Amino acid sequence: MSDTATSATADLKTAFDAMKDAGARPLRQSAWDAFSREGLPNRRVEAWHYTDLRAALCAVAPLRAAGPATPALARERESCRFVVLDGAFRPDLSDVSALPYGVSVLSLREALACGEAEILAALAGDAEDPTLALNAALMQDGAVLRVSPGCVLERPLEFANFISGGAARSVFTRSLVILGAGARATLLESFTPLERSGSQENHALVMVLGDGAKLDHVATIAPQSEDAVRVVSLLATLGENSALNSFCLVEGGGLLRRQIFATLSGVNADVSFNGASLLRGRDHADTTLVIRHESPGGKSREFFRHIVDESATGVFQGKVSVAPLAQKTDGAMQSKSLLLSDGASMNNKPELEIFADDVVCGHGATCGRLDADQLFYLEARGVPKPRAEALLIEGFANEALERVKDEATRDALAARVAAWLRMREAL
Amino acid sequence: MAALKETVDTVESIDVDAYKYGFSTDIESDKAPKGLSEDIVRFISAKKDEPQWLTDWRLSAYRRWLTMTEPNWARVEHPRIDYQDLYYYSAPKSTPGPTSLEDVDPELLRTYEKLGIPLREQEILAGVEVRRVAVDAVFDSVSVATTFKEELARAGVIFCPISEAVREHPELVRKYLGSVVPVSDNFFATLNSAVFSDGSFVYVPPGVRCPMELSTYFRINEKNTGQFERTLIIADAGSYVSYLEGCTAPKRDENQLHAAVVELVALDDAEIKYSTVQNWYPGDSEGRGGIYNFVTKRGDCRGRNSHISWTQVETGSAITWKYPSCILRGDNSQGEFYSIAVSNGRQQVDSGTKMIHLGKNTKSRIISKGISAGRSQNTYRGLVSAHRKAEGARNFTNCDSLLIGNRCGAHTVPYIESKNPSAQFEHEATTSKISQDQLFYAMQRGLSAEEATALIVNGFVRDVLQQLPMEFAVEAQKLISISLEGSVG
Numbered sequence: 013m014s015d016t017a018t019s020a021t022a023d024l025k026t027a028f029d030a031m032k033d034a035g036a037r038p039l040r041q042s043a044w045d046a047f048s049r050e051g052l053p054n055r056r057v058e059a060w061h062y063t064d065l066r067a068a069l070c071a072v073a074p075l076r077a078a079g080p081a082t083p084a085l086a087r088e089r090e091s092c093r094f095v096v097l098d099g100a101f102r103p104d105l106s107d108v109s110a111l112p113y114g115v116s117v118l119s120l121r122e123a124l125a126c127g128e129a130e131i132l133a134a135l136a137g138d139a140e141d142p143t144l145a146l147n148a149a150l151m152q153d154g155a156v157l158r159v160s161p162g163c164v165l166e167r168p169l170e171f172a173n174f175i176s177g178g179a180a181r182s183v184f185t186r187s188l189v190i191l192g193a194g195a196r197a198t199l200l201e202s203f204t205p206l207e208r209s210g211s212q213e214n215h216a217l218v219m220v221l222g223d224g225a226k227l228d229h230v231a232t233i234a235p236q237s238e239d240a241v242r243v244v245s246l247l248a249t250l251g252e253n254s255a256l257n258s259f260c261l262v263e264g265g266g267l268l269r270r271q272i273f274a275t276l277s278g279v280n281a282d283v284s285f286n287g288a289s290l291l292r293g294r295d296h297a298d299t300t301l302v303i304r305h306e307s308p309g310g311k312s313r314e315f316f317r318h319i320v321d322e323s324a325t326g327v328f329q330g331k332v333s334v335a336p337l338a339q340k341t342d343g344a345m346q347s348k349s350l351l352l353s354d355g356a357s358m359n360n361k362p363e364l365e366i367f368a369d370d371v372v373c374g375h376g377a378t379c380g381r382l383d384a385d386q387l388f389y390l391e392a393r394g395v396p397k398p399r400a401e402a403l404l405i406e407g408f409a410n411e412a413l414e415r416v417k418d419e420a421t422r423d424a425l426a427a428r429v430a431a432w433l434r435m436r437e438a439l
Numbered sequence: 440m441a442a443l444k445e446t447v448d449t450v451e452s453i454d455v456d457a458y459k460y461g462f463s464t465d466i467e468s469d470k471a472p473k474g475l476s477e478d479i480v481r482f483i484s485a486k487k488d489e490p491q492w493l494t495d496w497r498l499s500a501y502r503r504w505l506t507m508t509e510p511n512w513a514r515v516e517h518p519r520i521d522y523q524d525l526y527y528y529s530a531p532k533s534t535p536g537p538t539s540l541e542d543v544d545p546e547l548l549r550t551y552e553k554l555g556i557p558l559r560e561q562e563i564l565a566g567v568e569v570r571r572v573a574v575d576a577v578f579d580s581v582s583v584a585t586t587f588k589e590e591l592a593r594a595g596v597i598f599c600p601i602s603e604a605v606r607e608h609p610e611l612v613r614k615y616l617g618s619v620v621p622v623s624d625n626f627f628a629t630l631n632s633a634v635f636s637d638g639s640f641v642y643v644p645p646g647v648r649c650p651m652e653l654s655t656y657f658r659i660n661e662k663n664t665g666q667f668e669r670t671l672i673i674a675d676a677g678s679y680v681s682y683l684e685g686c687t688a689p690k691r692d693e694n695q696l697h698a699a700v701v702e703l704v705a706l707d708d709a710e711i712k713y714s715t716v717q718n719w720y721p722g723d724s725e726g727r728g729g730i731y732n733f734v735t736k737r738g739d740c741r742g743r744n745s746h747i748s749w750t751q752v753e754t755g756s757a758i759t760w761k762y763p764s765c766i767l768r769g770d771n772s773q774g775e776f777y778s779i780a781v782s783n784g785r786q787q788v789d790s791g792t793k794m795i796h797l798g799k800n801t802k803s804r805i806i807s808k809g810i811s812a813g814r815s816q817n818t819y820r821g822l823v824s825a826h827r828k829a830e831g832a833r834n835f836t837n838c839d840s841l842l843i844g845n846r847c848g849a850h851t852v853p854y855i856e857s858k859n860p861s862a863q864f865e866h867e868a869t870t871s872k873i874s875q876d877q878l879f880y881a882m883q884r885g886l887s888a889e890e891a892t893a894l895i896v897n898g899f900v901r902d903v904l905q906q907l908p909m910e911f912a913v914e915a916q917k918l919i920s921i922s923l924e925g926s927v928g
Contacts, residue, residue: 351860354859356860357858358857360854363851364849364850364868365848366850369843369845373869373870374868375851375866375867375868376866377864378864378866381860
């Protein structure tokens, strides 16, 4: 890795070497090799064209050690929660004693130690992304969940990732959820700093949906400090007739890359990825999706709304790839963005890559500011300008929020959007 | 699935080898030895009797080129090009320049006749009395005949080979050459700057509406000759010009490299309409021997209210790497891009446009229709960007792809970058195959499957065909159906 050798990669190498007793060495080694072939991605790497991670990560913070013993962790809603604090799975803070019927949980460390083939294979999930490979090489801990075939869970499962404040530290977590055939569940996922810090986080969640399984997934990424660098990846593999509906609310904070790699490997699989991002200050938030249709009859829907204020930068890259075998694929992607200030930027790159002929695929992307006519309409009726703007922005964001099926979850998300808007209005 | 199976079978049996224009002409040519070096660059320059400044310009481009690497981001695959194994200069024997059509080698005229180039006035007027077309024909690298010069001269329009313009209008060439596509722009443009052979030069003076459509036919002829055309069109304030470019090439065994550069400059209130029908040899059924077409085309809307419109119909070439772009620098300027790209056999097309909004209230419109059949790959790659000061920029993009057969690929890679909140960008893209319902409807009314498909494809590309000047539209329509012959069931 001649030209990609920077001091950051050297630091990462040191961290990797220090992990030699962490288990699953062959898996880590091959992941490290994959990472070091490319190094930290930069603008010249097409998939990272708009997000220069190498420039942002000029110094790698040391890996985070154990977090505080008894932190006060907020709880937004009733769920069966699994807490990962500062990169370590914390059974003591999780609802492990009252697991729903058919659910089993292990920490990533335990899972790697016992080396069960199914779990190791799922954990090794890779999508030709250097940061994901880096995550596999350096994964510290996480939660490994299994839902037995046919189980229908009423109570949502939750992966809660917390990061305590203080000096900048690196965190690498990898969690896994395996849904057996015909299982149904709701999974909440949250990334919350206990106190803002310039942390360097790399989280990955691997989902494996068995045939006929159905999963509703809602993730929230809370704001972090301006010097934070976060990569949050989601890897999903879908079996026959399975369905995944995923939503993510991004509230910016430093540099954030949210990436989704979904593979529709079974016939008639159905995915829907939706999201809204609220960016301000000097936030840089990148949402990148790669959807691979590998079997016939797949359906994919992507629906994103980006609200970019002040000097923030939004990025959306969505690639739908249809393999020659995947006839009858139905794909539609929409990314709309709203620029609220002169310093704001938005980069959209929706992409289609189609090798099968009997498909219907399309995408749409727009970029603009608030509609002057709509603003005028509201102002003419006595609504003050800031309030009128907030109303319109809220309506714009709600178009994405509507894709969340569960009402309570949707309300909680709407409340976060409203809070963000109140802050904007107050300025 | 019977219809699908049938389509697949028919695609397999496409006879791409039966390229209609696959013939070559035997004319002795005068060429430089193979390979590229400073000496070759000087040789080309000396052959053309160029002034020192141009020789230096070429040399600096060559030196720059040596430090560059070939771009690899496009979705095209080809064996490595050995730049030392090409001829960089070849001119038909009768170089001193014929003074009239009678002096032109009759063999050459017959070649044009086969291609259907309307070189003679009566041919041009046949059927189309009111419109006239001026042709600056390029045979290999040197322009050999120019018609209608007088009438153009009366209007004050300069339309001549660029080598002649260097001699007769050095101030114009020097001012504008390389001002849109800088010497160091990209690998292929830099190569072109170093070794460009010839091309067309157009200057339309202020307030003049060019009295006729200008047209150049390119034709690659000598074996192993890279063609490096350089076209420069300047529309001065308030003027209008429409330029047509069309090409066919004879069949060859080895890949032929083509790296042209086209620069358009539109000053205040000027309008340039540039239309291309490209039908170069696409290679045989295994993709061997087709033309590699790496072209840099860019228009600069330099003045206020200027307007540049690109229309292209791409049916040929083994590889097409081409992104006609508009730099919308002047306030209220407009850029348009209309494209039909048809790929069949083993063709690879990576084409699109760039609309760079710099000025206030600039508008752009992109309509791209891709049709892929056989085992071809067809990619639309386009950039729309608004810079900080591009207040009120507006873009609408529509990219549709049609797939015929299940061994081809259709890809869409748009880049949409906005740095101004008042910029309004809309992009939509769809990919689908010809609907069975539409086919059924047409066939039920007595059309054969092939006719029905042709009808639907024609409807699919209609938006773009309408943008072509009339003479070209007819030719383009024919080309599209020829290109798809045998690919539909």
